[in-house]
Amino acid sequence: MLYISIFLTVTLFVFGLLSLTTKKNAVVQERLNYFLLSEQKAKDENPQTQEKQQSFYNRIIKPIFLDIKKHSNKRISGEKEEKLDLKLQKAGNPFGMTPVDFRLLQTACLFILPSIFGGYAFLLNVSAGICIIFVLFGFLSGLFLPNHYLKMKTKTRSKMALREFPDILDLLTVSLEAGLGFDAAITKVVSKKEGVLIYEFQRCLEEIRIGKTRREALSGIRDRLDVDVIRAFISSILQAEKLGIGMVRVLRVQSNEVREQRKQRAEETAMKAPIKMLFPLILFIFPSLFIVLLGPAILQIIETFKNS
Template identity: 35%
Template sequence: MGFSFMTLLACVCAGTGVFCMSLFVFNLLEQLEIEKRETSRQLPLMFKMLLPFTGNVTPIVNSQFLDTSKKQAREQIMMAGYDQLINEKQFVSVQVLMFIFGVFFCLLFIAGKQPFLGILFLALVYLYPKIWLKSVVKRRHLEIQKSLPNVLDLLTLSVEAGKDFLTSLRDILARRKRDALGEELERTFREIQLGKQRRVALKELSQRVQQPDLSMVLNSIVQADELGVSIGQILRIQGDQLRGKRFNRAEKLANEAPVKILFPLVLFIMPAVIIILMGPVILKSFNILFK
């Protein structure tokens, strides 16, 4: 009896140890994922190298003829989620510095009788910051677009179960992994907690991200809040519309796949197939003709 009790106790202790170890590993992996995401949002090396010298071009950046560029840069930086790392003046300053260096190397290319390469290098150097920022915005919008329907379904179920909007949002943020949409919703949730009106915070979120699907959902929630309509019903309607749009996008991509495959098929696969099939015949013909 004592042996059986000790065996049972050992099994319980072992099982508890395995459970605790699994829980620890899971939490560790989740924390590493969050840290990886936070550290992955870094400025390119060229920006890091030029940011200390942005003060040298401050008079140029503060001039009025760059106001439009600064406004566009501010919107793009907000949409990319990089507003904590760089502001619009620093971004435009980096553009000005890269243009100056580009002009310098362009003159060197022209002196070396390579004007085309010089002009091409100048254009690439000047356009690089805009191209990089637009690619980040596009990637972030795509990530938000993919995760929005699932978040909306969870939010709908939670609201229809009797919870209020903020409680539902808090529970979803606590259980979801940290992604682009989660970061923006968490920022909005904190603003509401600090006293900002919900409709104002949601409008600012829509203006900050400028993702069409998210803006449509947020505008519907704001209108429902202003008119006193049930938010749960609005969320369910928006969720159905987003699922329909996601299905249509998937169908469109599936229809475009054969056209996209055609070019690499003709350029890479067909020549290899022809060489494999016709190669021995051609070699044998050459051997017969030149024997």
């Protein structure tokens, strides 16, 4: 028993010495890390070091662009900015552009595209008159292409919203019939689906939360979407809210009308299909058929005339 006690005492003593040494080393290492990290942090916070670590775009191009944007913003009047902002919203704010960004893009296109077309004409080694025509074509392209791009985006967005509208209207009708309020029904639909119209309803809810009235928020959807059916739907909701008519009844009538209109659009598209197929048939399929069917007969007639 005595030997065991001595062994345990010596073991605990050696373990205590080792623990104390390890703790001292850990404290020293911690203090060294603290001073080294503080020095590295001070170097990183140095403005010159931060400037060197930034890219060429952040150091040179971005400040110049922001300065040009600031000066351009002062030159655009409030009315023109509102109209351009509405156009961008109808197109879905492509690339997150603001009215000032779009103006700068238009200006850049007016300079860049004529230069590109003029350089191409120079490489082709054409006459001065043809070169002027190329430059003029580049100028007209720069003048009309940005607006044409916005119109295309608006048209595509409107088609997508029109395609999504019947299903969303059915979900809204079912939610209201289940006992939810109009705002709660929109929230439920927004949480279940995605798309252009869902984004607009989500924006409508956010505008209501920040203090806008329901009429103002829904009118914003009507202004941002170039779809007659959706505009009529928003107008019916606003009219029903104003007159105190039951929203479920209005939505049920609107749902039936929208389904009928979608059926009519499908029938109209089906009626247009044969006319659209006529041009490929005449240009590509009929000539091939004529070659296959009449080719051997024509060759035989030619050989007959040669022999005679």
